Amino acid sequence: MPDEGLRPRVEAERYEMSSKTQRFELGRRDFFQWLAAGIVVAGVMPHVPTDAWAQRREGEPLPDNIGAWLHIGEDGAITVYTGKVEVGQGVRTSLAQQVAEELRVDLSQITMIMGDTRLTPFDMGTFGSMTTPVMGQRLRRVAAGAHDLLLKVAAERWGVPQSRLRAEAGQILDPGSRRKISYGELARGQRLAQAVAMDDPLRPATEWTIAGTSAAKTGGRAIVTGEHRYPYDWTRPGMLWGKVARPPAYGAQLLSADLEAARRLPGVTVVRDADLLGVAAPTAEAAAEALAALKPRWSPAPSQTSSSALYEFLLNHPAADASNTQGDEELNAALAAASHRLDSVYQVAYIQHVPLEPRAAVAEWQGNELTVWTGTQRPFGVRDQLMEAFHLRADQAHVLMPDMGGAYGGKHTGEAALEAARLARAAGKPVKVIWSREEEFTWAYFRPAGVIKVRAGIDNRGKLTAWQFDNYNSGEAGIETPYQVAHKQIRFHRTEMPLRQGSYRCLAATANHFARESAMDELAHAAALDPLEFRLRNLRDERLATVFRTGARAFGWPRRKQRPGQGFGFGGGVEKGGRIATFAEIRIEGGNVKLEHVVSAFECGAIVNPDNLKNQIEGAAIMGIGGALFEAIEFADGKIESNRLSRYRVPRFRDVPRIEVVLVDRKDLNPSGAGEAPIMGLAPAVANAIFDATGRRLRHMPLAPNGLEA
Amino acid sequence: MQLDINGRSYTVAAAPETALLWVLRNELNLTGTKYGCGEGECGACTVLLDGVARHACLTPAAEAKGKKITTIEGLAQGEKLHPLQQAFLQEGAWQCGYCTPGMILRAAALLRNTPHPSEEEIVAAMNGNICRCGTYPRIVAAIQRAAREA
Ligand code: FES
Ligand code: FES
Numbered sequence: 001m002p003d004e005g006l007r008p009r010v011e012a013e014r015y016e017m018s019s020k021t022q023r024f025e026l027g028r029r030d031f032f033q034w035l036a037a038g039i040v041v042a043g044v045m046p047h048v049p050t051d052a053w054a055q056r057r058e059g060e061p062l063p064d065n066i067g068a069w070l071h072i073g074e075d076g077a078i079t080v081y082t083g084k085v086e087v088g089q090g091v092r093t094s095l096a097q098q099v100a101e102e103l104r105v106d107l108s109q110i111t112m113i114m115g116d117t118r119l120t121p122f123d124m125g126t127f128g129s130m131t132t133p134v135m136g137q138r139l140r141r142v143a144a145g146a147h148d149l150l151l152k153v154a155a156e157r158w159g160v161p162q163s164r165l166r167a168e169a170g171q172i173l174d175p176g177s178r179r180k181i182s183y184g185e186l187a188r189g190q191r192l193a194q195a196v197a198m199d200d201p202l203r204p205a206t207e208w209t210i211a212g213t214s215a216a217k218t219g220g221r222a223i224v225t226g227e228h229r230y231p232y233d234w235t236r237p238g239m240l241w242g243k244v245a246r247p248p249a250y251g252a253q254l255l256s257a258d259l260e261a262a263r264r265l266p267g268v269t270v271v272r273d274a275d276l277l278g279v280a281a282p283t284a285e286a287a288a289e290a291l292a293a294l295k296p297r298w299s300p301a302p303s304q305t306s307s308s309a310l311y312e313f314l315l316n317h318p319a320a321d322a323s324n325t326q327g328d329e330e331l332n333a334a335l336a337a338a339s340h341r342l343d344s345v346y347q348v349a350y351i352q353h354v355p356l357e358p359r360a361a362v363a364e365w366q367g368n369e370l371t372v373w374t375g376t377q378r379p380f381g382v383r384d385q386l387m388e389a390f391h392l393r394a395d396q397a398h399v400l401m402p403d404m405g406g407a408y409g410g411k412h413t414g415e416a417a418l419e420a421a422r423l424a425r426a427a428g429k430p431v432k433v434i435w436s437r438e439e440e441f442t443w444a445y446f447r448p449a450g451v452i453k454v455r456a457g458i459d460n461r462g463k464l465t466a467w468q469f470d471n472y473n474s475g476e477a478g479i480e481t482p483y484q485v486a487h488k489q490i491r492f493h494r495t496e497m498p499l500r501q502g503s504y505r506c507l508a509a510t511a512n513h514f515a516r517e518s519a520m521d522e523l524a525h526a527a528a529l530d531p532l533e534f535r536l537r538n539l540r541d542e543r544l545a546t547v548f549r550t551g552a553r554a555f556g557w558p559r560r561k562q563r564p565g566q567g568f569g570f571g572g573g574v575e576k577g578g579r580i581a582t583f584a585e586i587r588i589e590g591g592n593v594k595l596e597h598v599v600s601a602f603e604c605g606a607i608v609n610p611d612n613l614k615n616q617i618e619g620a621a622i623m624g625i626g627g628a629l630f631e632a633i634e635f636a637d638g639k640i641e642s643n644r645l646s647r648y649r650v651p652r653f654r655d656v657p658r659i660e661v662v663l664v665d666r667k668d669l670n671p672s673g674a675g676e677a678p679i680m681g682l683a684p685a686v687a688n689a690i691f692d693a694t695g696r697r698l699r700h701m702p703l704a705p706n707g708l709e710a
Numbered sequence: 711m712q713l714d715i716n717g718r719s720y721t722v723a724a725a726p727e728t729a730l731l732w733v734l735r736n737e738l739n740l741t742g743t744k745y746g747c748g749e750g751e752c753g754a755c756t757v758l759l760d761g762v763a764r765h766a767c768l769t770p771a772a773e774a775k776g777k778k779i780t781t782i783e784g785l786a787q788g789e790k791l792h793p794l795q796q797a798f799l800q801e802g803a804w805q806c807g808y809c810t811p812g813m814i815l816r817a818a819a820l821l822r823n824t825p826h827p828s829e830e831e832i833v834a835a836m837n838g839n840i841c842r843c844g845t846y847p848r849i850v851a852a853i854q855r856a857a858r859e860a
Pocket of ligand 2: 356405807809810844
């Protein structure tokens with residue numbers, strides 16, 4: 001990599017936990033200096049333990065002071081401030097629904113301010129399916145606190161006991177005297193700020209009337225009319241266009257460039273500073289011209305591995321802190337005693353997120369204060385990067401995140417923001433940097449490739465007796481098995497990383513479920529057991545068992561093949577608190593794998609917005625088709641060869657099967673996140689269906705990038 | 711150079727070979743037309759030239775001269791949304807919405823020639839447009855709804 005300084009190699013999972021926490025202190029901040037009169041309620045709380053959170057093994061707790069806050073204005077408008085961001089997953093709506101529920105107001109009264117580092121409390125970022133379980137819970141508590149405060153204010157005003165009053169449709173009612181007063185009126189002339197302890201009782205999901213419904217997503221009109229401004233669309237008065245010179249291959253060093261030639265062009269600023277060679281110019285065309293005028297010369301790239309040698313590389317290049325790979329004796333004994341044994345190796349390629357909107361940022365300096373509008377899942381993380389790069393205090397760097405065009409774990413970092421800020425500083429004007437698709441493919445980061453070795457054994461009653469699972473480089477998410485087994489050894493081995501790698505929707509859980517659920521299928525066949533029956537026999541997670549049974553019923557498992565080339569398979573698991581079972585019907589036709597029908601059964605506690613949830617599950621299944629069947633990053637000699645959409649295939653209309661989503665609503669359980677887990681059942685379901693259709697066991701993701709080669 | 715966009719005439723300064731996409735976005739600030747690939751592979755930049763769907767990223771501005779250019783900003787009639795826009799809202803046919811303008815314009819071109827397309831015809835016509843969020847089934851449903859209700 002050419003510029004280690006500003007581009008730390010991103011590592012899966014550990015990376016998420018490395019952000020510094022910033023405090024947003026109620027006591028020292030006068031909300032009303034910059035807010036109109038009204039009522040402010042801020043939630044102060046320890047983090048809410050949910051299984052989504054508990055699954056993380058290491059890292060910091062969430063900051064324990066203010067998690068979120070809201071303002072009730074004199075006109076009754078409710079503004080909610082959260083550091084989470086909207087990336088298409090629908091949380092702008094589903095969070096507002098939860099606030100509306102606790103506050104007993106109409107959804108249209110609520111405005112969400114999201115991911116603005118000056119206005120919203122610190123947040124680590126929008127990833128890991130934590131928005132619903134953690135932020136949703138917090139906002140519900142803040143709103144419940146506001147609800148109580150409004151009751152109290154009204155009770156004082158009327159001189160009646162608070163217990164006599166209730167809230168309804170944005171008003172406090174006194175049923176005894178038939179008096180009522182709107183929230184706006186209560187807020188009038190107030191400058192009331194209250195911190196609430198976050199243990200107010202919450203409305204049980206069984207009583208929800210706004211949360212729990214398929215409220216239409218807010219902001220839809222701006223989307224269908226093209227009015228919504230994405231980061232790529234952002235402009236500032238007097239703005240210049242920035243472009244950055246990229247090396248032809250990873251590790252190539254800049255030898256020389258004709259800075260003067262570019263500087264002679266009208267209005268052009270040229271920056272050559274440490275690892276950055278870039279230009280800013282009055283128009284995008286002028287910037288392109290200036291960039292070309294630089295005629296940079298680069299050193300040859302150091303020799304490095306390629307995608308064709310990837311898996312050997314991962315197995316042979318342990319990281320310095322790699323764990324051992326010895327099997328333990330009890331496990332070996334259990335394996336030796338098993339009636340049926342499995343010894344399989346699975347591989348998972350590097351893939352990319354390919355958000356349809358590539359990275360973009362506009363940066364503007366005013367003296368020593370920097371404002372950046374950019375597309376990121378971690379506005380506070382990007383702010384930290386900017387603070388570090390320019391030696392700024394937190395109050396000197398301000399990051400705003402206009403709702404962006406997709407992320408899927410791919411936009412945790414602030415590359416374009418840093419580039420724009422560096423160019424803007426030199427030019428003395430605001431600068432916009434937009435990445436091309438080629439830049440996004442090469443200079444963003446990838447979902448880690450990996451090798452997973454599984455050795456397992458079962459006894460003659462179809463019970464798992466031994467389970468050894470070694471994951472090289474993919475990551476730890478979803479590595480634990482939900483199946484009961486007496487002797488197990490489950491390990492993640494760090495290796496050297498051939499490419500810059502980072503987060504991805506569901507992280508390594510897709511790879512680990514592909515391996516595990518394929519292995520379970522292999523074991524079931526070895527023992528001549530129905531794969532569903534085999535799983536249920538070994539499962540101890542009743543919620544997952546329910547989801548398996550629910551999916552099986554909707555799909556009609558077990559199904560008999562009616563045509564040659566037909567095949568059925570399924571896979572599932574638990575991740576981020578969600579339980580997924582995906583069933584697939586495929587057809588092999590002329591060597592191609594065609595998905596015909598997919599059933600996804602899913603349970604994530606109480607459902608906040610069923611239609612949005614269905615949208616996420618469908619979308620996850622469709623995104624999963626790419627990783628399962630054909631997506632793979634090809635690279636050699638420090639160059640990404642699949643660096644365009646014409647060279648990297650993503651799922652299209654034709655690839656989409658009939659998709660059925662079956663939701664299991666558990667109103668007795670707290671909601672957990674749902675944007676990620678539904679992706680991970682698809683790949684094993686398809687692999688198992690291919691085995692069913694052909695008798696061939698494919699253990700490499702993507703399964704059939706060029707169809708099923710003979 | 712004069713361009714006729716959404717029924718209005720614009721004078722543009724860009725060189726004639728500049729892609730229409732960048733003229734719309736950078737010079738005229740009509741940012742509803744999106745960039746996704748720059749090579750005709752994603753359809754995010756779809757606009758209509760005399761009612762025919764084109765990739766604005768591959769269309770030199772000069773080629774649009776003398777044609778009626780329709781972008782997503784010109785589809786609604788005042789406050790009244792186009793039936794496709796309405797149908798996308800009703801079907802919740804987006805997540806991030808970045809593909810939506812291109813999808814709607816591509817579908818508008820389809821419905822112009824084939825007012826009642828079969829599902830297969832919809833898939834064939836739309837296959838060049840990518841939705842990375844995977845809202846394809848909803849987009850098909852929205853197009854069917856718009857066809858039904860038109
Ligand atoms: S940007 Fe024109 S087709 Fe992708
Ligand atoms: S809705 Fe995000 S790309 Fe289609």
